[in-house]
Amino acid sequence: MADLHDILLLPNGVKIKNRFFKAAMSEGMADEHNKPTKKLVRLYETWAESEAGIVVTGNVMVDKRALGEPRNVVVENEKDLDLLKSWANAGTKNGTHLWMQINHPGKQVFKGIVKEAVAPSKVEFEPKLQRYFPIARELQEEEIFDIIQRFANTAKIAKKAGFTGVQLHGAHGYLISQFLSPRHNKRTDQWGGSLENRMRFLLEIYKTVRKEVGDSFPIGVKLNSADFMKAGFTEDEALQVIETLDQLGIDLIEVSGGSYESPQMTGVNVKESSKKREAYFLEFASEAKKVSTAPLVVTGGFRTLNGMKEAILEGSTSMVGLARPMAVYPFLPKELLQGKRETIELAPRKTGIKLVDQTAMLELTWYSNQLERIGKDKPTNPELSPKVALIQSLWKNGLDVFQMRRV
Numbered sequence: 489m490a491d492l493h494d495i496l497l498l499p500n501g502v503k504i505k506n507r508f509f510k511a512a513m514s515e516g517m518a519d520e521h522n523k524p525t526k527k528l529v530r531l532y533e534t535w536a537e538s539e540a541g542i543v544v545t546g547n548v549m550v551d552k553r554a555l556g557e558p559r560n561v562v563v564e565n566e567k568d569l570d571l572l573k574s575w576a577n578a579g580t581k582n583g584t585h586l587w588m589q590i591n592h593p594g595k596q597v598f599k600g601i602v603k604e605a606v607a608p609s610k611v612e613f614e615p616k617l618q619r620y621f622p623i624a625r626e627l628q629e630e631e632i633f634d635i636i637q638r639f640a641n642t643a644k645i646a647k648k649a650g651f652t653g654v655q656l657h658g659a660h661g662y663l664i665s666q667f668l669s670p671r672h673n674k675r676t677d678q679w680g681g682s683l684e685n686r687m688r689f690l691l692e693i694y695k696t697v698r699k700e701v702g703d704s705f706p707i708g709v710k711l712n713s714a715d716f717m718k719a720g721f722t723e724d725e726a727l728q729v730i731e732t733l734d735q736l737g738i739d740l741i742e743v744s745g746g747s748y749e750s751p752q753m754t755g756v757n758v759k760e761s762s763k764k765r766e767a768y769f770l771e772f773a774s775e776a777k778k779v780s781t782a783p784l785v786v787t788g789g790f791r792t793l794n795g796m797k798e799a800i801l802e803g804s805t806s807m808v809g810l811a812r813p814m815a816v817y818p819f820l821p822k823e824l825l826q827g828k829r830e831t832i833e834l835a836p837r838k839t840g841i842k843l844v845d846q847t848a849m850l851e852l853t854w855y856s857n858q859l860e861r862i863g864k865d866k867p868t869n870p871e872l873s874p875k876v877a878l879i880q881s882l883w884k885n886g887l888d889v890f891q892m893r894r895v
C-alpha cells in the first residue's frame with residue numbers, strides 16, 4: 489500500500505521521488521515575443537524547492553499562429569534554447585521532474601490574439617461563448633500532419649533543453665480534445681466518425697513524439713474523463729482511449745474534465761457524490777485503473793492531507809495533482825510531508841461585479857496574480873482582494889484581461 493512520500497516507478501523505469509504532482513497552470517509570463525522570462529525561471533526554481541515529484545509547466549504552444557494568450561511561451565525552433573535551458577535547469581533542482589506541457593488550442597483562441605482559428609470541423613460554440621472566439625475553419629489533412637510534427641518538434645527541443653518529460657494537453661477543450669469529441673469533430677475522413685478515428689490525432693501525436701524522444705524520456709497526457717456536454721466525449725470513450733494509450737506505453741495519464749463550455753476542472757457543475765470524495769475525478773480514476781496499468785494522476789479538488797493520503801492508499805490514483813493550492817502555497821508538498829499543513833482553504837473568488845463574476849476570468853486572474861508574485865520573489869497573498877487582483881491585472885494587461893482566461 490502506497491503513501492504520499494513513496495517513490496513512483498514509471499513504466500519506462502524512470503523514478504519519481506514522491507506522489508505530489510504540480511499540475512499545469514498557464515503563467516502568462518512570457519515576453520512579448522513569447523520567450524521565457526526571468527520571472528518564469530524564478531517561479532519554477534521556487535516550485536523545485538517544494539518537494540513535488542513532478543512539476544508540469546503551464547501550456548507551451550507548438551505554433552505561434554495558434555496562441556491562447558498573448559504571453560504564452562511558444563517553442564517551435566531552437567532560437568530560445570539558452571532561455572529554455574535556464575528554465576529547465578531551475579525547475580529540475582532537488583531531483584524535481586520538470587515536464588513541459590505542450591498544446592495547440594485549436595478553436596479555443598480569443599479574438600484579437602490570432603488571425604484565424606482552426607478546428608477538426610467548423611462547429612461553433614454556443615453563442616454566449618462563441619462571441620469571445622473567431623469562428624474556426626476546418627483543418628486540411630496536410631495541416632493535421634503538420635501539427636502532429638509540431639508536437640514532436642517541441643518535445644524534441646524540450647528534451648534538448650533539459651526538461652525531463654513532456655505532457656500532451658489532451659483535455660479542457662483544446663485541439664486534441666476537440667478531435668476526441670463527437671460534438672466538435674464531424675469529419676468523415678480517417679480523423680473523424682468512430683472513436684478509433686477520433687483518437688487517431690492523439691495517438692499519432694503520441695507515436696511521433698515517442699519516435700523523436702525515445703523510450704526512456706517520459707511522455708504523459710492530460711485527458712478529460714468526459715467533456716460533460718450533450719453529444720460530447722463520454723467516460724466510456726475516455727476509458728477506451730486510456731486503455732489504448734496504456735497498450736502503446738504511455739508513462740503517465742492525468743485525469744481532468746470539462747472545457748470552457750463546461751468548466752468541471754475547476755469544480756463547477758461537479759456532482760455532489762464526487763465532491764464527497766474531495767477530488768472531482770476519483771470515481772472515474774477507479775474505473776480507469778481497471779482497464780490500464782499506466783500510473784494515473786487525479787487533478788482537481790484535493791484540499792486536505794487526509795483526502796490525498798486516502799486516495800493514494802486505496803490506489804485510485806498514483807499521484808495527487810495540485811494546481812490552485814500550489815499558486816498560493818508554493819511549498820505545499822513539503823509542508824504536507826512535514827505535517828506543517830493539513831488543509832488548504834481556498835474560497836471562491838467573487839468581486840460582486842456581475843460582468844466579472846460571470847466569467848471564469850476573475851478566478852484565473854487571482855491565481856495568475858499569485859504566480860506573478862512568486863516570480864517576483866514576493867510572498868503570495870492568500871488574503872488578496874479579488875478587486876485588487878483585477879485592478880493590478882488591468883494595469884498590467886489592459887482590457888485584454890476582460891477576455892476569458894484559459895484553463
Ligand SMILES: Cc1cc2nc3c(=O)[nH]c(=O)nc-3n(C[C@H](O)[C@H](O)[C@H](O)COP(=O)(O)O)c2cc1C
Binds near residue numbers: 710855
Ligand atoms: C491560473 C490557472 C491556469 C491553468 N492553466 C492550465 C494549463 O495551462 N494547462 C492545464 O492542463 N490546466 C490548466 N489549469 C487547470 C489546472 O491544471 C487544474 O486542472 C485545475 O485548476 C484543477 O485543479 P486544482 O483544484 O488543484 O486547482 C489552470 C488552472 C488555473 C487556476
